[in-house]
Amino acid sequence: MVSIATWNINSVRLRIDQVERFLTEQTPDVLCLQEIKVAEHLFPHDMFERLGYTHRAIHGQKGYHGVATVSRLPFRDFSRHDWQDNGEARHVGVELLGAGQGLILENVYIPAGGDIADRALNPKFGQKLDFLERMTRWAEQIERPSLIVGDFNIAPLESDVYDHKALLKVVSHTPIEVDTLNRFRDAHGWVDMGRQFIPAPERNYSWWSYRSYWRQKDQGRRLDHMWASPELAPQARGHRFVDETRRWEQPSDHVPLITEFDL
Template sequence: MRIVTWNINSVRLRLPLVLRLLQEMQPDVLCLQETKALVDVFPTGPLAEAGWSHQLVAGMKGYNGVAILSRLPIEETVSREFCGRTDARHVAARIDGGPEVHNFYVPAGGDVPDPAVNDKFAHKLDFLAEMTQWLGTERSPDHPMILVGDLNIAPLETDVWSHKQLLNVVSHTPVEVEALDKVQASAGWIDAVRKIVPPEERLYSWWSYRAKDWSAADKGRRLDHVWVTPPLDGGIRHAEVIRDARGWEKASDHAPVVVDLDL
C-alpha cells in the first residue's frame, strides 16, 4: 500500500498538481490538508474520473479542510472536532481490507510561542493535548493504524535547517516537541519516514514562499508526517519526500510525503 500525505494549500487552485501527483506516484491513498473548500465545492468529479472515487472530505470555506482519497473502498470511522471548534482538521477512515487512516491538520500556532499572549499558540497546545488524550483512550496501539498529516511541528534537530536559530520559532520550540512526543506515545506511534531516512539525515517537507530561491536557500522544516502503530512497523518498505513537487508551477509550500507499506 502506498500512502501519500500533502498539505495542498487549496485543492481547487492546485487540482492540476494533485492530478499530476496521482498519475506520477500512483498512490493507493492520498491524504490532503488545507484544502480550503467546503464539501459541496470539493473537486469530487475530476478526482473520481482520475480513479479515486472513494473520498472522505471535511471542509470549511477558505480555511483548513482535510480529505482522504482512495482507490479502494473506505468506510468513515470518525471525523472528530477538537477544542470545541468546527474547523475541519481531522478525518479517519478504514481502508477496505486494511488499516484505519487518520488524517490531521494541526493548527500552525501563530508567530509568538507564548500561550499567555498568543491565543493561536494556546490553541495549538490544547489541540495536541486533546489529540493525546483521545488517541490514548479511544484507539489501541494493538490495532493497525496510520496517522498522517501536517502536524506543524518539526521535532528533530535534523528536521529544521538550523536547530539553534529555530529553538524559539513556532514549530520547533521545546514545548511543541514535547507535546508532539506525547501524541506519538499515546498509541505507540512509529515515525515511518524516519524508519527509512535515518534521524541523522536532514529532511524537510516545507519551504517558505518568502525565500527568493527556496531550493538554493534550503531553509526547510519537516512538518508533514506519517506514523504507524506497531502492527505495521515491520511492513515499512520505503519513505521519501517528493521535493521536486515544491518546484512545480504554482506549487504548495509543502511537498508530498510518500510511504510504502507491506500489509
C-alpha cells in the same frame, strides 16, 4: 503493496492540476490532503473520479483548513474529531476495506499556532498545544492498527530544521511543542515513518516558506509526518518525499510524502 500519500496542498481547487500530475506520476492508492480550503459541496470531485479515486471522504469548510482522503481502495468513514474544540475541519478518519482491510487511516491538520510561542500573548499557540493534548488522550485509547498522517506543523528533531539553534524560539520547533508532540507519540508508541526510513540527521524537509528562495538556501523544516501504530510499522516497506513538486509553478509550500505497506 498499498501506497499511502499525504500532502498539504494549500487549496485543492487552486492546485487541482498539480494534484492530477502527482497522482498520475506517483500513483498512490490513497492520498490524504490537508488545507483543502473548500466546503464539501464545492470539492473538485471530477478529476479524482476520472483517475479512479472513486472513494472520497471530505471534511471541509469555506476558505480555510479542511482535509480530504481520496482512494482507489474502498473504505468507510470512521471518525471526525474536533480536536480544535471549535468546529474547524481538521480531521477525517477512514477504515480501509479490500486490500488494506482493517487499517485505520487518520488524516489531520494540526494548527500552525501563530507567530509568538507564548500561550498568554498568543491564544493560537495555546489552541495548538490543547489540540495536541486532546489527540494524546485519544491516542491512549487506540485499539486498532492505525496510520496517522498529515501536516503536524511541528519539526521535532534538531535535524528536522535547517538551523536548530536559530529556530528554538520559532513556532514549529520550540521545546514545548516538541515535548507536547512527544507525549502524543508516547501515548500510543507511534513509529515515525520518515525517520525509520530516512534516519536522522539525514535531510528530510517537507516545507519551505514562500518568503525564502528555497532552492538556493534550502531553509526547510519537516512539518509533515506519517506515523504508524507499533503493530503496523513492521509492515512498512518504504517511505519517500517528493520534493520535485516544490519546483512546479505556483506550488504548495509543502511537498508530498509516500509510505508503502505490505498489508
